[in-house]
Amino acid sequence: MNFKNLKLFLLIISTFILSTLSSPIISKRTNINEIKNLVNTKLFINNNLNNNNKANIEDFIDDLKDVFQNGMVNYIKLEQIFSDLFNITIVDPIENLIDSTNHKTFSVKKDGFYGELFEPENNRFPGKALILCTGSDGDFNMVRSLSKGLSNNGITVLGLGYFKVKGTPNVLTRIPLEYVEKAAKYLKSEGFEKIGMWGFSAGSVYALLSGVYFSDLLSLIVASSPGNYVFQGLGTLSFTQKKSAFSYKGKDIPYEPIGKIDVLKLIYLMIRDLEPNFLHVYEPGVTGASENHFIPVEKMKARLLIFSGEMDHCWPSDKASKAIMKRLKEKNYSYPYEHISCPYGGHVMTPFPTAMDIITKASRDYPEEEKKYRKQHLEKLLEAFEEW
Structure with missing residues (x-):
């Protein structure tokens, strides 16, 4: 996903996001279906939607769960997930x-x-x-x-x-x-x-x-x-x-x-x-x-x-x-x-x-x-x- 597509996605779901921001999500426990719906809406809407989309969502959520394994945040893995998401290569010149x-x-x-x-x-x-x-x-x-x-x-x-x-x-x-x-x-x-x-x-x-x-x-x-x-x-x-x-x-x-x-x-x-x-x-x-x-x-x-x-x-x-x-x-x-x-x-x-x-x-x-x-x-x- 690149920034151009991301802007389009955000435009399509602006109403959804606004309602999400005002929702009491952090006052109740989140369930896996809420996450799947959000991933589907925010990250995987595109012109090439296919039958593999469900698998893509579940794989993406599994990757995020791995970030929090053993009670720790794995920032190196998180960096790679965001790098893939935005098609940005992580380069540290120093x-x-x-x-x-x-x-x-x-x-x-x-x-x-x-x-x-x-x-x-x-x-x-x-x-x-x-x-x-x-x-x-x-x-x-x-x-x-x-x-x-x-x-x-x-x-x-x-x-x-x-x-x-x-x-x-x-x-x-x-x-x-x-x-x-x-x-x-x-x-x-x-x-x-x-x-x-x-x-x-x-x-x-x-x-x-x-x-x-x-x-x-x-x-x-x-x-x-x-x-x-x-x-x-x-x-x-x-x-x-x-x-x-x-x-x-x-x-x-x-x-x-x-x-x-x-x-x-x-x-x-x-x-x-x-x-x-x-x-x-x-x-x-x-x-x-x-x-x-x-x-x-x-x-x-x-x-x-x-x-x-x-x-x-x-x-x-x-x-x-x-x-x-x-x-x-x-x-x-x-x-x-x-x-x-x-x-x-x-x-x-x-x-x-x-x-x-x-x-x-x-x-x-x-x-x-x-x-x-x-x-x-x-x-x-x-x-x-x-x-x-």
Whole structure:
């Protein structure tokens, strides 16, 4: 399916979509027939409709179910589904430049953390380094890609894998904050006087918490598409485990419980919006979480830079960002802090292209705006390094 056909499909079913948007779909359990009807209406109406259409719908739904297997979102598979749907080839030009064998590597067994060090040929900021992690995708290739991009701009980057890599948990549950502590102490031992951390999506929660718990080690925190509270089973959809997302020295960090999720509902919303939509899962906690479950950002001793997109439907990062800013103001936070909110930005607010871009409407529909946001992101980050 290409964009031209998609526009025609959307025109044909505009009335249907409007009624869907106003329906109480997220107040009741979704059934498989509702999903089949939506797929049939939104994705498979064309001039070549044939007897195989039913099979196509069921295959498509089965593929989406596979995305949510074992209570986890398989973002790599999701990227491929959206790539096929829109006839777009996923190309990550930065990742293709990377030869990871040229970088110093670290293991949990030997060093206490998993990662790779990217040292720039032209170091613009001697004595300063950045720890970088991504979100609930758990894809270390994305870590490498972004780390290489920043390294090419003169920043020393330690790309950190905190789950789904060797020696770490396989799911985003009870992730030790000590990985960051070990990584920061290594950088200190190598002569880096100032250490910052950049985190995206779920990784932004990891970065903010690290800024709180390791305030004497981290003096710059960059949160991209952040959350503002800790919640149960971060990154999972089953939510049956009575465990928190993160732990420090074996003790669970207090978290906001989230009930069992209707996976069919998430599939329905994904097809309806043509992107992942978890807003109804996480939005209530932005203002309604228990006080001890909010990230106590005021305990950091770091310059803070936040990026969010107003079109982020994966989770309410823009509202969470504003809540963080409000909290810092109310707590009279004494370090510099800034929030850059992008009107046409989606969930993937990164300074360089990523394979994940394909899954969000903002990235697909507003590519020129996205280029501007990426440029702004990089410029703000470099500016922060200059002033830091």
